[in-house]
Amino acid sequence: MNTILDNIIQNKRLEIASAKAVKPFAALLEEARQTGRPGRSFRQALERSATGIIAEFKRRSPSKGFIHEGADPEQVVPGYAAAGAAACSVLTDTVYFGGSSDDLVKARKRTDIPLLRKDFTIDEYQIAQARIWGADAILLIAAVLTPAETEKLSLFAHSLGLEVLLEIHDACELNRLCPVVDVVGVNNRNLTTFATDVRTSFELAGRIPAEYLRISESGIGSPDTVLRLREAGFRGFLMGENFMKEPDPAAALRNFIQALS
């Protein structure tokens, strides 16, 4: 039986094929190479951040449905930056998350903090898009990539000046770690059942080599959880629903950060 993740990836393949029919990869790559490299670093922003919070912009999700349907990235993302986010994650998947390339492009125009293109990256085409749309980093999900694919896509991302967040959920995915990965994320959400359990981060923390900057993702809802994850060695905390479910996500982030200090 197809899981939602299978369906998401199948849909990605169709989207990429349709995009290539409109603009072939060679033309997109030329455009990406001509796009300026602003020199922002997703990893450095986390290393230097007092909060380590990566605030996510998403309107909906497979697990929660509608979260904040009319959210405007030109309001939310600069608001996140002003509230103290180290970086922002912007969902660009439309079908399952209600996002778009426009969200990333608009966010880029309104803030200078590093932006992560949050999508299901399986092809160099998506990485070239991320460069053009203003991302500083891309997400690779170990669950849908082989070790060889992970390294190949990571090298390509670096060739365009993008950093790589490699997301794992299980110890068996540690074999995707490679020197070209910049940040390792532990996703507390099981991408098949959507259940979140922050114990996943605590269980995997010690299995990730110290040279990788570690972040914890999903299902984080309290300052105490962030403080415990910090003690376990995590430097970044990717949080979306906790803020996006509020009428003013940036104000929710501001209140969260105040409770952290």
Ligand SMILES: O=C(O)c1ccccc1NCC(=O)[C@H](O)[C@H](O)COP(=O)(O)O
């Ligand atoms: O969020 C989902 O329902 C989901 C389902 C399948 C694949 C990915 C999914 N979410 C992407 C994410 O990893 C989260 O948006 C991100 O980690 C923030 O999680 P949260 O703070 O729990 O919104």
